[in-house]
Amino acid sequence: MSVTIKDIAREAGVSYASVSRALSGNRGVSMETSKRILEVAKRLNYSPNGIARHLVNQRSKTLGLILPDISNPFFADIALAVIHTAEKAGYQTILSNTDWEPRTQERQLLLMREQRVDGVILKPVQDAGDDIAYENLGLPAVLLHYSGSKVVSCVDTDHEYGGYLMTRHLLGCGCRRIAFLGGLPDSRSNLQRLEGYARALRENGLTPDAQLVRHGPFTSENGYALAKEFLQGHTPPDALFCGNDVIALGALQYAQEAGIQVPQSLCIAGFDGISYASLAQIRLTTIRQDRQRMGETATNLLLDAIEGNAAPTVQKILLTPTLLAQATTGEINRSESLPIEID
């Protein structure tokens, strides 16, 4: 149906090997014939068949990107960085969305393998147990998740430190009952944030209280529901540290509807640093992850692995997040003030 190099060869009166040569950088073909061939190609509106080319080259010039939820601006920003970086290197990006479903993730990985993407960037839906679950994906991969594995590269934010940083900040605001409105219970990054939270509490002489920790999906609806549950309880917390910004925006919405003064009576904090958290009317305190850098770095690591330029060393990159203290946290008004030392 579509025009092939054979058609061009016939039309130009040359062998089709010459056409192939002319079309992919004129090595070993005279300027003259090359020019003629290119003219014919243009005239026939020829478009090289990538599929055929990939079959013989054994590479597809395609990357797979598997994310949990691209409607979350945090992941959308990462996707954008990956797509841009890949494109500069001549790669296209197949994007798939797991909806935080392990089964879906499995299926996507299988499909990526079948599609023979040259490599895949994966934000794993859940904790990979002992870290070896992602060791043999059967294709070059970079995880957007810090794992202990010795064989797969990864790029991630130091979630534990982020959790620690934020909790210390909340303690510094005078908060003593800090609830953690977490995301999915088996999300590893979420659990690491929780660990940082617990460490900060302990360092300040407080005991983490399981009653103050809840989990649920990374949605604003969940944030709203958990905030309601906590704040309608009999000893409500004085701070809500949320598993991500989307959850926090939901919590903030409940606080506003319930007429709770933020931050005077209640501090609210998120995690990620999506742009919408910094709107003038919101100014959510959060932990900023550098999405641009994450996407870019992950893509470059993957390309290095694929193209074998750099030594094929496995790299473990852990980015340090920063505290973005805005309007939803601040000195809290407490009836009874317990003196406490924060370094």
Added chain:
Amino acid sequence: MSVTIKDIAREAGVSYASVSRALSGNRGVSMETSKRILEVAKRLNYSPNGIARHLVNQRSKTLGLILPDISNPFFADIALAVIHTAEKAGYQTILSNTDWEPRTQERQLLLMREQRVDGVILKPVQDAGDDIAYENLGLPAVLLHYSGSKVVSCVDTDHEYGGYLMTRHLLGCGCRRIAFLGGLPDSRSNLQRLEGYARALRENGLTPDAQLVRHGPFTSENGYALAKEFLQGHTPPDALFCGNDVIALGALQYAQEAGIQVPQSLCIAGFDGISYASLAQIRLTTIRQDRQRMGETATNLLLDAIEGNAAPTVQKILLTPTLLAQATTGEINRSESLPIEID
């Protein structure tokens, strides 16, 4: 390097044609051999080579999706719907981002053709002149842009009506100097919104004033800058109708910083209906486009065209948007009140 059907054939002691048959739905191969083949395949951790399969099948089971800016939640939502719908039909999605650059769009289209995607969904960066520019993309396509072309299907929102609807709403609030903070000057959908705006003004005895119309990128920075420019002028407008929600959020930010009462002294409106516009602290009045439906419909139209199930009719689908009147518009306080009729 990787295991092929030949390896399986050797291992199972059959011809590789049989393996092919067994692997793709057992037609013409005994249950017994089929079972043996599948076992061997599993044991060897076989993964079919999609590239080779696509070459012979002449289809790649892949769709291209070309969007201007996936970091805008409006487009992210569309992308999600497309990816989900495609996946249900067994198609993967290659996503690319044009950054609103015509040149980039051209390049992406070329690449999609080379990659032999089975079809492409495109939100054109700019007005395609007389609508024929997108008639011959050389592959099945659905535009996310209403065009008059008889040969290419499209799905779009009625931007003119949306612009009209919002402007009438603003007039109903008592606004008389309604500025239009547009997006890119050659964005067709943006211009259509502007037409609706002008129609509403005329219907109400007002003359559209070119002084009140500005263009710029679809970013909040642009919204902020244009709002500043307008509001620091000597006869500031009493309403800002923005080309999309992202622009409006920027404008809103300026108004807040400048201490302008919204909506008492100034109404602000957006277009799209992204979820962040409806946050409790924002409640931006906007025109809601059904992203989910747009993505889904576009994908289904494309799949119909590709798979030739439905009659290959070209469909022109124009969705009617709805007014989402929230907190940033309302009865305006005017020193001099000109009586006016709104139907």
Added chain:
DNA sequence: TTGAAAGCGCTAACAA
């Protein structure tokens, strides 16, 4: 039911 073989469109090794 099974096997042999052609061919999808291309690249690259080898020959001329």
Added chain:
DNA sequence: TTGTTAGCGCTTTCAA
């Protein structure tokens, strides 16, 4: 510089 040819991994026709 140019042409011939093998083969990438698979599906599918045609024979057996």
